[in-house]
Amino acid sequence: MDSPSPRGIALVGFDADDTLWRSQDYFDDAQAQFERIISAYVDLQDVGRRLYAYEARNIAIFGYGVKGMALSMVEAAVEITEGRISAADIHRIVEIAKALLQHPVELLPGVRAAVEAVAAEFPVVLITKGDLFHQEAKVRQSGLSDLFRRIEIVSEKDPPTYARLLEEFAIAPAQFLMVGNSLRSDIAPVLALGGWGVHVPYHTTWAHEAQARVEAGGERMRTLQAIAALPQAVRDLAALAVAG
């Protein structure tokens, strides 16, 4: 990392899933497949909600990512069908997970140009949450990894995690700006530390990530409708950061 300047933005972090490339769409599709499998056994309108209850309960054991989701699906399938689900249908759930882990990485429109423009003016790093193996594979396939000084894959995106990363980077929170689609994981914790945020909403959000609100620091945040506006938004916030 460069030596931090006393004021201004010294480092820009990017989230990955649903900020740089499609992700939640694939999870939504996997859940729809799961619901179709289960609907052969039970007549329920709330299979999706019941699956989420298993996932939410198991996050403390499995963490985030496809493999934990698949194990939660297997468990939910057995319990929701009261043990009637066939081995063949269980196998289909494992196949859903394998497909999800191997889907192509599809950059969202305008992402490459926006990241390149920001990277031309600021050091940039990638900070993503979830399964180490799967995230590394997606970063490799994205073709963007050369733009980032560091790739950090973390198990949770909370204030202590960001504080630890910024200490490793030797950057004060007030010199750090994070770009991402999740208020809960990308924006709120960075604002809470005294940093800056650019929120780029995605058209669909996992129930878990939707649970968030910005408690403080809203004046250090911008919300964009399209990532094409990112370079100018970063410049604007950087000017505010210099002004203090």
Added chain:
Amino acid sequence: MDSPSPRGIALVGFDADDTLWRSQDYFDDAQAQFERIISAYVDLQDVGRRLYAYEARNIAIFGYGVKGMALSMVEAAVEITEGRISAADIHRIVEIAKALLQHPVELLPGVRAAVEAVAAEFPVVLITKGDLFHQEAKVRQSGLSDLFRRIEIVSEKDPPTYARLLEEFAIAPAQFLMVGNSLRSDIAPVLALGGWGVHVPYHTTWAHEAQARVEAGGERMRTLQAIAALPQAVRDLAALAVAG
């Protein structure tokens, strides 16, 4: 990291699973439970070998760790029983995974004293492979995390991974010594880069890790029967490193 001295050992890395604490024993036990479940359906002597074939084939998709192993077990259970396995027994496989993810972290005898002694003389880091979420939980529970300057959890322990980490640490390979139980993951790749290794064999080794031999650099490696001998072995190799 401290500035590297031009000669000598500037950083000592420690593996975690089966070097600092028990791990493979729990996996062996999980596999024995799996075999007992399957033995109710088929009369086979080689269930363990067949499970390993699924695991080895799926590593490219799932990576290492408990969750991928559990999904491989589910898949193997369906196929080995030709679809006859019950939903209740599938559920038991998910429960095996949950128990494995929550087993207590039990330090191996002499580990704390050995790590403390090495840490008193050299900067030490932890470098472990596998599931980010599970490894972080084990490091937290180990009570050792304060001894390490950095905790690095990686998806594969091969020469490119070690080269990337050493670059981040600003340490030349000839100044790095790695301590671990796996020739394949801890010792051979570091020797191949020109570094140093102390091999501390564990009483049981996963079939995957057993596939290794040291191709070159054996003169930069020591093998110990007990970790109590580690501090002196590190000192001896450090003296050789200074002598060049």
